[in-house]
Amino acid sequence: MPKTAPPQTYRVKSFGCQMNVYDGERMGELLAEQGIAPALEGDEADLVVLNTCHIREKAAEKVYSDIGRLKRKDGSAPLIAVAGCVAQAEGDEIMARAPSVRMVVGPQAYHRLPDMLAEAVEGKRVTDTDMPAETKFDALPARRKSGPTAFLTVQEGCDKFCTYCVVPYTRGAEVSRGFNDLLNEANRLIEAGAKEITLLGQNVNAWAGEDAKGRVIGLDGLIAQLAKLPDLKRIRYTTSHPNDMSDALIAAHGAVDKLMPFLHLPVQAGSDRVLKAMNRSHTVDSYLAILERVRAARPDIALSGDFIVGFPGETDEDFEETLKLIDAVGYAQAFSFKFSARPGTPAASMNGQLPVEVMDERLQRLQAALNRDQIAFNESSLGKDCNVLIERKGRHPGQWLGKSPWLQSVHFESDAQIGDIVPVTLTEAGPNSLHAVPHMTQA
Ligand code: SAH
Ligand code: SF4
Ligand code: F3S
Numbered sequence: 001m002p003k004t005a006p007p008q009t010y011r012v013k014s015f016g017c018q019m020n021v022y023d024g025e026r027m028g029e030l031l032a033e034q035g036i037a038p039a040l041e042g043d044e045a046d047l048v049v050l051n052t053c054h055i056r057e058k059a060a061e062k063v064y065s066d067i068g069r070l071k072r073k074d075g076s077a078p079l080i081a082v083a084g085c086v087a088q089a090e091g092d093e094i095m096a097r098a099p100s101v102r103m104v105v106g107p108q109a110y111h112r113l114p115d116m117l118a119e120a121v122e123g124k125r126v127t128d129t130d131m132p133a134e135t136k137f138d139a140l141p142a143r144r145k146s147g148p149t150a151f152l153t154v155q156e157g158c159d160k161f162c163t164y165c166v167v168p169y170t171r172g173a174e175v176s177r178g179f180n181d182l183l184n185e186a187n188r189l190i191e192a193g194a195k196e197i198t199l200l201g202q203n204v205n206a207w208a209g210e211d212a213k214g215r216v217i218g219l220d221g222l223i224a225q226l227a228k229l230p231d232l233k234r235i236r237y238t239t240s241h242p243n244d245m246s247d248a249l250i251a252a253h254g255a256v257d258k259l260m261p262f263l264h265l266p267v268q269a270g271s272d273r274v275l276k277a278m279n280r281s282h283t284v285d286s287y288l289a290i291l292e293r294v295r296a297a298r299p300d301i302a303l304s305g306d307f308i309v310g311f312p313g314e315t316d317e318d319f320e321e322t323l324k325l326i327d328a329v330g331y332a333q334a335f336s337f338k339f340s341a342r343p344g345t346p347a348a349s350m351n352g353q354l355p356v357e358v359m360d361e362r363l364q365r366l367q368a369a370l371n372r373d374q375i376a377f378n379e380s381s382l383g384k385d386c387n388v389l390i391e392r393k394g395r396h397p398g399q400w401l402g403k404s405p406w407l408q409s410v411h412f413e414s415d416a417q418i419g420d421i422v423p424v425t426l427t428e429a430g431p432n433s434l435h436a437v438p439h440m441t442q443a
Pocket of ligand 1: 055056158164165166167201202203239240241266268306307308337338339340341342
């Protein structure tokens with residue numbers, strides 16, 4: 001490849017989960033530290049980082065079509081880096097199939113982006129999908145920017161090996177970041193304006209570490225310590241695995257005011273037979289028992305989950321059981337997906353792969369049930385007083401958009417500003433958001 005001028009501007013496009021978004025922010029900070037500026041909205045960037053997701057088919061296909069569409073008005077191509085989980089899983093394939101890609105970098109190697117860029121500018125094509133033992137976090141610049149809400153990766157990787165899932169392969173084994181490192185990053189984010197921090201991990205509730213006094217603590221301990229930071233007002237965490245919902249973490253939902261009343265606890269299916277084939281290592285009953293205890297600790301908790309329909313061998317009866325589970329829980333919100341056979345995962349070669357029409361029909365019924373419950377949850381919030389953290393401007397002048405403690409989008413008119421926490425009464429409920437009226441005095 002020919003040499004290129006060093007890039008002056010960059011754009012990072014993130015396509016995946018919240019951790020993928022977090023990684024995208026950190027790659028941006030790393031590039032900014034090299035003197036490369038973020039491209040302005042609508043401008044063409046000299047360097048484009050496609051931060052990919054491998055969780056379902058469409059995600060990977062999108063990468064290739066995006067690469068094709070990155071041509072600039074003058075016909076030239078920007079420097080292209082493919083990062084994220086597709087890079088990890090299919091780095092060599094991408095290099096072979098997409099000659100305009102200069103860099104392929106995995107989720108555990110992106111701290112090396114500046115070195116890779118130096119080589120790419122010289123005309124080389126570089127791949128780094130190592131999972132180095134030393135953590136990338138030590139090599140990343142300190143956080144300097146934050147909105148009112150921030151993500152903080154505390155745990156990465158997964159040892160659970162659900163039979164449908166690529167994450168254990170793309171992210172590697174479970175690793176917890178050290179307590180001091182996390183406290184440091186949290187403090188930086190708060191100084192930069194974060195009022196709410198969402199602790200992230202593929203299995204965030206598997207986080208373990210030692211506090212400043214050398215005591216072994218779990219996620220509940222980390223949450224309790226973060227809650228002591230006066231300028232941090234709200235704490236959330238995601239995503240959790242049912243098997244790592246410790247008694248102490250459940251108790252924290254009742255004991256720590258700053259821990260918001262929301263729990264995303266994926267179950268995937270409502271049939272024990274399917275759960276077993278998924279290698280979920282929990283049953284419907286054990287899952288429901290956890291939710292019951294969480295509700296006892298925090299009666300107003302809003303529950304969320306993930307569902308997969310059409311897992312190989314899923315019968316109509318199995319699917320009916322999933323609908324029954326949904327009826328029993330009453331989720332405030334949830335995500336649902338058609339099973340996608342991922343290369344290299346055990347489920348991809350299981351007997352009983354289902355036709356897409358069956359999956360479509362089941363997904364529609366599942367989503368109808370979930371929507372019904374989401375609307376019911378929002379309507380049950382009417383008349384409640386709560387605080388809303390303003391995240392951004394709303395669609396109309398003078399209108400603000402923020403989140404309720406239960407993670408609902410709430411809009412209202414007020415002379416407050418972004419980052420304010422405003423006490424309101426919830427007055428109108430739609431399927432995806434609520435309207436509110438602020439109280440006279442501010443918190
Ligand atoms: N670690 C988290 C999230 C993993 S990915 C957890 O265990 O919950 C997010 C969601 O994507 C999963 O919960 C699952 O519902 C869905 N998912 C993962 N692999 C999938 C696949 N092969 N097909 C369809 N959905 C999948
Ligand atoms: Fe994937 Fe299961 Fe791990 Fe979640 S727990 S990341 S679904 S393997
Ligand atoms: Fe996607 Fe990787 Fe997240 S596969 S869901 S970006 S961990």
